[in-house]
Every structure is written in C-alpha cells, then in structure tokens.
Amino acid sequence: MALVRWKDRGELAPWSALQDLESQMQRLFGEGAADLNWPERTWLPTADLRETDDHYIVEMDLPGMRKEDVELTAIDNVLTIKGERKYEHKDEKEDERGYRRFERRYGRFERSFEIPGGFDADKVEAHYDNGVLRVNLPKREEAKPKQISVNVN
Amino acid sequence: MTTAVQERHQQQTFVAPRVNIMEHPETVTLEAELPGVPKDQVDVQVKDNELTITGRRVHTEEGQLRAGERTRADFRRVFTLSRAIDQEKVDAHMENGLLTVTLYKKESMRPRKIEIK
Numbered sequence: 001m002a003l004v005r006w007k008d009r010g011e012l013a014p015w016s017a018l019q020d021l022e023s024q025m026q027r028l029f030g031e032g033a034a035d036l037n038w039p040e041r042t043w044l045p046t047a048d049l050r051e052t053d054d055h056y057i058v059e060m061d062l063p064g065m066r067k068e069d070v071e072l073t074a075i076d077n078v079l080t081i082k083g084e085r086k087y088e089h090k091d092e093k094e095d096e097r098g099y100r101r102f103e104r105r106y107g108r109f110e111r112s113f114e115i116p117g118g119f120d121a122d123k124v125e126a127h128y129d130n131g132v133l134r135v136n137l138p139k140r141e142e143a144k145p146k147q148i149s150v151n152v153n
Numbered sequence: 154m155t156t157a158v159q160e161r162h163q164q165q166t167f168v169a170p171r172v173n174i175m176e177h178p179e180t181v182t183l184e185a186e187l188p189g190v191p192k193d194q195v196d197v198q199v200k201d202n203e204l205t206i207t208g209r210r211v212h213t214e215e216g217q218l219r220a221g222e223r224t225r226a227d228f229r230r231v232f233t234l235s236r237a238i239d240q241e242k243v244d245a246h247m248e249n250g251l252l253t254v255t256l257y258k259k260e261s262m263r264p265r266k267i268e269i270k
Contacts, residue, residue, distance in 0.1 A: 064250060
C-alpha cells in the first residue's frame with residue numbers, strides 16, 4: 001500500500017463530498033443558491049373581514065409601518081395587500097446595540113382576500129390609523145341584497 | 154364568609170404584545186406592537202421595579218364578522234426592571250400602533266471608560 005498525500009480535493013478529503021454536493025445544488029437551483037442565503041423573511045399579519053349591507057371591510061394589524069410601504073391591488077374579486085416592514089436600526093453601530101428580546105417581525109408580507117360577489121374597485125378606500133389598515137370595499141350593485149316586495153292578493 | 158362589599162374579580166384576559174428590547178450604554182429601548190390602540194388608550198407605568206404596559210384596543214363593530222383573526226383582547230405586559238434602571242425617568246412615544254419606551258440607566262450604572270496610566 002502506497003502512502004497517499006493529503007489533498008484538498010480528492011476521495012480522501014472528508015469535505016470533498018460536501019463540496020460536490022454544493023456544486024450540484026448550484027447546478028440544480030442556479031446561481032442564487034450559491035450564496036446560501038437564508039430565505040427572505042416573511043410574515044403574515046392578522047386580518048378581519050366584515051360585511052355590511054353595502055360594503056365589505058378588511059382590517060389588518062400592521063403596527064409600526066409607514067403608509068408608503070403598503071400597497072393595495074384589486075383584480076377581479078380579489079384584494080391583495082402587500083408591503084414591507086423595514087428594519088429601522090441599521091444605522092446604529094452594531095456594538096452599541098444589544099438585543100435582549102427580538103419578537104417583532106420584519107420583511108415582506110402579502111395577503112389576498114377573495115370577496116364574495118366582488119367589489120367596486122374604483123370606489124375602494126383605505127386608511128391607516130393607529131397601526132391598523134382599514135379597507136372599505138363597496139359591493140357591486142348586483143351583489144347588494146334587494147328588497148323584493150310581493151303582493152299577495 | 155361574605156362581606157358587605159366584595160370586589161368582583163375582573164376576569165379580563167389580555168394578550169402580550171410583541172416586543173423588541175434593545176440595550177444601549179446609557180438607555181434601554183423597548184418597542185411594543187399595539188395595533189388598534191389610540192394614543193390616549195395606552196398606559197405605561199413604572200412602579201416597584203416593574204414596567205407595565207397596557208393598551209386598550211378600539212374595535213369596529215360595523216356589520217357582521219365574516220372572518221376574524223385579530224385579537225379582541227386588550228394588550229398588557231409586565232417587565233421586571235433591573236436596579237440599574239432609573240425609575241424616575243421614563244419616556245414613551247406612540248406612533249402608528251407602535252409604542253416606544255425609553256428607560257434610562259442610573260448614572261452610577263453606566264459604563265465608564267477607565268484610562269490606563
């Protein structure tokens with residue numbers, strides 16, 4: 001048996017299998033996988049859906065956001081609310097900030113709501129107050145309940 | 154034993170708001186998420202080495218609730234403060250449902266740089 005020189009890459013280097021795996025992952029998932037970044041953090045804010053005779057109301061808890069970071073889109077019967085809560089302490093020096101607790105969520109979120117019977121997209125109104133987004137969705141004329149009087153003779 | 158006047162125990166349940174607590178050399182900042190709580194419904198108290206945050210939610214009762222995920226309960230959370238915190242000086246700021254409380258460390262508890270001669 002001959003002595004084999006230790007090589008960085010070769011069958012005897014214990015990490016060569018891992019390096020092979022990494023290059024295979026890169027081939028499989030493309031360049032993006034090469035950075036081995038953590039997946040982008042996402043969160044799902046809680047929401048309520050209410051219904052009155054002539055409109056729907058979507059209320060979403062979004063504490064500590066900026067109005068500009070929330071976006072609403074309406075397609076057919078679906079209302080989509082998306083946004084991003086930005087982490088705002090990046091400017092502070094790392095060594096001067098010690099976290100004792102970190103429970104708040106940051107990053108992007110996106111939620112869609114299908115409104116039964118649809119809504120009038122031109123008349124949607126949204127307000128952001130006290131950290132709650134409130135969206136008013138007027139029902140379409142044909143979706144409103146109608147009073148039908150029946151004459152009984 | 155029944156007495157003439159009895160206190161009715163409030164069976165109110167609270168939910169704990171999510172918080173971030175950051176420690177700085179001279180201060181400690183606490184951020185608490187209180188969505189749906191107007192500024193005048195927030196109560197911040199420091200007493201007996203405890204910091205208590207209470208926030209009352211304002212609800213819409215319009216129409217019928219078709220899907221409800223948001224909590225109906227009010228917020229409350231109690232924190233024990235270390236003796237390094239000056240209990241006489243507390244700042245609180247409420248914006249967009251986010252409460253920021255700044256606590257100050259006592260002068261004697263702040264880090265001091267010691268010069269090597």
